[in-house]
Amino acid sequence: MSASIAPVAETVTCRGERFRLYLDADTIAARVQAIGRAIDAEYDGKRPILIGVLNGAFMFLSDLMRAISIDCEVDFLKLSSYGAEKVSSGTVTELKKIDADLGGRHIIVVEDIVDTGLSMQFITELMAELNPASVRTATLLHKKAATRPDLNLQLDYVGFEIDNLFVIGYGLDYGQLGRNLPAIYILDED
Numbered sequence: 001m002s003a004s005i006a007p008v009a010e011t012v013t014c015r016g017e018r019f020r021l022y023l024d025a026d027t028i029a030a031r032v033q034a035i036g037r038a039i040d041a042e043y044d045g046k047r048p049i050l051i052g053v054l055n056g057a058f059m060f061l062s063d064l065m066r067a068i069s070i071d072c073e074v075d076f077l078k079l080s081s082y083g084a085e086k087v088s089s090g091t092v093t094e095l096k097k098i099d100a101d102l103g104g105r106h107i108i109v110v111e112d113i114v115d116t117g118l119s120m121q122f123i124t125e126l127m128a129e130l131n132p133a134s135v136r137t138a139t140l141l142h143k144k145a146a147t148r149p150d151l152n153l154q155l156d157y158v159g160f161e162i163d164n165l166f167v168i169g170y171g172l173d174y175g176q177l178g179r180n181l182p183a184i185y186i187l188d189e190d
C-alpha cells in the first residue's frame with residue numbers, strides 16, 4: 001500500500017474569504033512536542049488532568065496528549081462560541097460542564113487560542129472554585145495585541161504569539177468551517 005501526502009495549499013477560501021498559510025503542520029507539530037516535553041518534566045508524578053475547551057481545542061489537545069508520556073487524564077468543557085462572527089462577543093457562558101471531580105487535581109486548561117482573554121479568564125475562575133491542587137493554562141495561539149491587559153491572565157504554555165488577525169485551521173473555525181485544515185491559515189486582508 002502506498003500513502004500519498006496531499007500538497008499544502010498556500011491559500012484557502014472559507015465562507016468566501018481568502019486565508020493564507022501562516023503556520024504549517026511541521027512547525028505546529030514541533031512546538032506541540034516541545035510543550036509536551038515541558039509538561040512531562042514539570043508534572044512527573046502529579047498525574048495532571050488536561051481540560052480541553054470544545055470545540056476548537058480538540059486537535060491541539062489530541063496532539064498535545066500524545067506528546068506527553070507521563071500519566072495524564074483528559075476531560076472537556078464547552079463555552080458559548082463566536083457563532084459565525086470574526087470578533088469576540090465579549091460574553092462567555094458554560095455550555096458543557098466537566099464530569100471529573102477536580103478537587104485536589106493538577107489542572108491544565110487547554111485552549112486553541114486566546115484572543116481577548118475573556119474565555120480563559122472565565123475558565124480559570126471556574127476551575128479555581130473546584131479546589132484543585134493547581135491550575136495552569138496551555139494555548140496553541142495567543143493574539144497578544146487583542147488580549148485585555150486588565151485581566152492579568154497567566155498563560156503558562158503558549159505555542160505561538162500571533163498577529164491580531166482572524167485565523168482558521170487545526171481545529172479553529174470560521175462559522176464551523178475550516179477546522180479540518182491541517183495547518184493554521186490567517187485572513188488575507190489584501
Ligand code: IMP
Nearest residue numbers: 056088114115116117118119166167172
Ligand atoms: P477570547 O475569549 O476573546 O479570548 O476568545 C477565545 C475563543 O474565541 C477561542 O477559544 C476561539 O474559539 C475563538 N476565537 C478567537 N479568535 C479566533 C480566531 O482568530 N479564529 C477562530 N476562533 C477564534
